[in-house]
Amino acid sequence: MRYRPEGLAGEPEVEESGEDGTPDGAARDGEARDGEAARASATAAPSAPASNTATATLTPTATATGDQLARWGAREWLRWMWRQLTSMRVALLLLLLLAVAALPGAFFPQRPQTPEKVAQYYLDHPDLAPVLERFGLFDVYASPWFAAVYLLLFVSLVGCIVPRAIDHVRTLREPPPRAPRRFSRFPVRDAFVTTSTRDDVVASATTALKPYRVRREEARGVVTLSAERGYLREAGNITFHLALVGLLVSVAYGSLVHYRGQVIVVEGETFANSRIAYDSFDAGTWFAADSLDPFRMQLDSFTAEFDETTGAAKDFTASVTVTEPDGEPTAATIKVNHPLRVGGANVYLMGNGFAPRVQVRDASGALAFSGAVPFIPQNDATYESRGVIKVADTTTGTQIGLNGWLLPTAVVDADANAFSISPYPDDPALVLDVWSGDLGLDDGVPQNVYQLDTDGLTQVTQQTTADDGTETTEPVRVVVRPGETVDLPDGLGTITFEDLPRYVGLDLRYDPTLGFVLTFALLALGGLAGSLFLPRRRVFVRVGADDAGRTVVTAAALARGDDPGLDRELQRVLTPLRSGPGSGDAPPTQSPGSTA
């Protein structure tokens, strides 16, 4: 154990390790790595000054003079590379690299998070985007180079922590190392004379050292206690690092077996858990389609509450009825921070809005479209929502596209601008532009249901004459309120706004590793706290007699890393030993002797 007392770097440690011959473990956190680094750098650059703490216990396995370098075979090179990789210095560089490598994801749009922004980036920077794409900058966290950095880091971590764990187990099975012959170079030390007998002093010292593991040695009438405590510090350090490995493995396994689907459900409608029912669905490589639990879920109602003055959302609650394959229907609620657990998966409330139920009849009066169409809120405070109604099944052959706004509480100002003043559906209205022609649905190319492909469509417009006589062409706007039926322009047909149910956007996610991820994360946290805050200390107490026959106590303490409480701890141990009449601070005329 290489301890580094503050201010006198290395000296006691050299003495100690030279004497007790226990080159175990590391001084400060991670100094085993440092030792590795020193060893590696010693092999790589023989001229590097091996000045610091670690050198005394090191036995260079290969001294690399030029000749020897030339004679290195594949094995030596591999060993050298492994040492480099598991050295603290390289681990540090990899950590820095990881931090830098993670940053582009914050600057460039990422496909898994915001695919629409990636598409926009392609439009805005047509030259740059393909280059970024090639380097994986639109999906940084799945890119090979990001994976290379963290995998190397984890290999380095494992290569470092496993030997350390083995070392630590060995340390635990051995008694604490022998005390050095002299304590003179320990900054935290003490010496005094007491009138108690030697055995009394040793007994009280042993009691005071209860929390420690103690090795007792006796030679020529001098008893030496070597005590050590705080093994949990290193155990915590090892736990922390191994827990990180566990975390990575859990997350990796989770990404292989997980599935995640998104679906929009309108009030009154029922969703059946099967792959085709989802609007979007993605799953890991090892996901089996039949592992979906075929439950059904009906959205009974959805309520939204908003602050009266600011319009900010206060509460969203979805009331659902869930029917498991072999069970009774049960009522449940889903809220934003309270997902519903069903069929092994979690159901999250991710979004909501209005889905006006409309009927469109074509020019011949035949029913061409009927259903609730989800409109996407564009403004959180007023719920002005955009949406598209695609009427494909007309008997006349001319398809109709309607796009525009749903305004929950519609107001039209003097300039004929329509807007909403409240998120509540107090006076809803649909304000729609009308297109006719070919919706482009038959090309076989998947279309965004929220966008109108206007390539094959012409907008219905009208001529308006202003007061000064100039004529302008303006799109025709159809405004329709619940219960109303309004004629579409150009004799295209009619539209009926039946009612205004709400819809919810739900995320269903299945990831069996969540429990493991959490466990490893908490283990890492606990291990980290232990490795940083638990003091690891050694206390040496030597009890002998001087020429006058008085009992002489010398003691020293040593800690791993910074330990501001070390001196206090030594005094805690020594205070009970001072008692007795005639004890005092008179320096002993002769030392209590030594074990050497």
Place this chain on the structure above:
Amino acid sequence: MTELGQLSLYLVTAAMTCYLIATVTFAIDLSRRVASAPSRVREPQLVAAGAPAEAAGSATADAAALPPATPVNGAARTNAGGAAEPATGSGDAAGPTQVRRRAAAIGMSTFVLGALFLLIGIVLRGIAAGRVPWANMYEFTMVAVFVASALFLGIQRRRDVRYLGTFISLLAVLALFLALTVLYTDPAAVQPALQSYWLAIHVSIASSAMGVFAVAATTSVLQLVKDRAEHRGTAGRLAAKLPTADSLERLSYRINAVGFVLWTFVLISGSIWAEHAWGRFWGWDPKEVWSFVIWVVYAAYLHARSTRGWEGRRAAWFSIIGFVSILVNYYVVNFFFSSLHSYSGV
């Protein structure tokens, strides 16, 4: 309830004024020439004291070689810590405290007053809003400033760190000024995504970590100043007031260690909350990216401390870069990145 909100606002403004006065008075204290010798002088004594022991080379010297400064009876025990750890705060405490530092005393008083005003302001704000008072950037800043102040005062109880005072106060003034002018919002209830007990846990620890890291980074900056002075062999007025770079390094490390554990907890609690609210525990949202980067930077800091050639000055840079990343994560990401964490309320 609005009266309480208004009162809270007055108190926070008063707190900012106190911090401003503290900044000035602490600065006056720092600009004074040091009457007593700087602590560096003490070191040779100890080295000298240790030398005979080495020369004697025998076990006999063991007890006799105790430094003269170390009392061997139990009466004056508290002083032994100073002798055992020559480079820590006790060295600087011994020098300047003998001189009366009236400006520093005024600084401390106004600082404590400012922290008290701020604390009451935060509590009243919470009552006015009817929830925990750290749900938007204005409130988050107040909590971070208060935690930094409390930490400074806590350390000050154990050792003299008044040399930090002007810098901590200045940070507090800047942060509160920004909060009052740019980030202020009226107290109100929070949106559904924030209605969770994790708001009380995750966000409070995040703002505390920010306060803790601020103090550590300040100490690291002073460490660099002192380190530079030590290498040049000259000390300006500021450097002369500082303890050794080594001692500053250890102080900064202890604070950063606490901060790192807090930050780890922030990541974990945030992940749990994200799992509840957004259906995934980690999604590389810009806020998550930056939080991860911060964590890695501080992990690198801890590793750098125990890598030869990287301890000391270089490690201090990690501590500073870490805090700069936190500022970016807080001010830049909230305003200029589209993030799920857009709760500033501005």
